[in-house]
Amino acid sequence: MRQFWIFTKKEFYHILRDRWTMMILIVLPVVMLILFGYAITTEIRNAHFVVYDPSRDVATQGIVNKLETSEYFIFDGYVNSPQEAEKIFQRGDIGMFIIFGENFYSNMLHTGNAQVRIVTDGSDPNTAQTLTLYAQNLMSSYQQDVFKTEGVPFQIQSDIRLLYNPTMKGLYNTVPGVMGMLIMLVCAMMTSVSIVREKEKGNMEILLVSPMKPISIILAKVVPFFMISLMNFATIIFIATVIMGVPVNGSWFLMIVVSLLFIFVSLALGILISTLVKKQMVAMLASAMGLMLPAVLLSGLVFPVSSMPVALQWIAQILPVKWYIEAMRSIMIMGVGFYEIAMQMGVLLLMAVVLLALSLRNFKIRLD
């Protein structure tokens, strides 16, 4: 036990004395939250649009007005024909165009069959989908305004409703995503690099000749990174809830349990990588290319998993971070309980057990 604590202390010296490590621990969570939360946002603002409107009545004016005054859209004017709109669209000057049917207002009031077409650029499906949803949302809210003020009962109700995330605030996606990436970075990448460093510099040889048990060496290596990831977790949650105002609707306890599970999975991955490679550089590349990159691309942090090709969706299933993000999102935004995320927790638990078993077995083999 004494050996273990002395060794753990030494690990903290390594960490505290390395400027880059400290940067990662303190600055990175903040930078990543800001980057993904505000700059690299999947939310869309200031999308330009034009309108073809043969009706030119109160309702179409009202809708255009509603769109124009929202923070998402900028109105570029009316066009004389749908073809003209299409040309402007093809030049890439606008992100959306809207075609109203004839006699829009009276149709809306009397037949309940007012027609409007929203055209967006399908080559970027995520943006297209988001814009359409925004526009539809705004239109139906206009509709409701009209019927409320004129005392007419609802005749048409839009069936589009964005659950849980009505304005699609990017931060709801970002916070679990950033958390997942940072835990991967600290637990998998930094742990594996730190273990491999002992091998590369020849220290491992000395340690193996010493009376210290290999399992204590590994545990002592892991403890500091475990604590650091808890700190990162606390920092991110603090910034997200207190400063950025993202509410946590679900149980804090559940959130911590899920995060702990994911931390264990990542630590096991880190140990596993360290048993497979001999050079720090390789360990770093392996965790960057093998874990971080897929985590960013396939976990649903930037692109929704459901809009990926089927093959990639399958790959996404084996990424621990994908399950973690899903579970965290559900807890934070929807406030679900244990039963709703039992699946995600089960998968993470299974991964933790399998990876730990694999890495410990590998570690033993390497000893002789």
Added chain:
Amino acid sequence: MNDVIIADQLTKKFGSFTAVDHISFQVKQGEIFGFLGANGAGKTTAMRMLCGLSKPTSGTGLVAGFDIAHQQEQVKKSIGYMSQKFALYEDLKVWENIRLYAGIYGVPEKEIAPRTDEMLSSIDFLSEKNTLVKSLPLGWKQKLAFSISIFHRPQIVFLDEPTSGVDPVVRRQFWELIYQSADQGITVFVTTHYLDEAEYCHRVSIMVDGKIAALDTPAELKKQSGTGSIEDVFHQLTRGATRKAD
């Protein structure tokens, strides 16, 4: 004087390859035992077995009275070890490195501080106690690494090419340290590829193709082969080697 290392028909096979082929020897307490051999001759494998890092395929070995195949934990507690790629942590201070290894080897807490000062002053190093190891010159690091490897007062210290890469002056100083510790009764088991260093050993064994081709005092070896230096003896013996360096 009693034997602290006894190897009896010690053998290690990797598949069909016999890295160490039935070697037998004894090392007495306080002796400086040189372990020579070309690269690939089986030196490192033999040493790993004696340190409890690798199990022998057949044969037995006793180190400090413990069986290397079954009592590895006791073996590890009784020995010190230093390798060519030395094991000091560059980003730790001198005393922190000492503290770490003292703790790993279970030196009693109260003794660590006084023994640290004693050890550092014996190598004229007390002023560098708070220096980060990375700012020390290579020769100093190696002397420090050796002092740390015997800090817990082991019965035997294994040195794996401890002087590679350092200049002759520092090598000389390093050997003085080795002599000092041998005087204190610590047995020194040393591999080296500087053949002139073999002359400093009490006895020398030369491994060729996994077997011990010669084992005696440097003077006797030279006499038997009729040559003027250990280097000549070594070349005479290794000329017939079939294994290529790896």
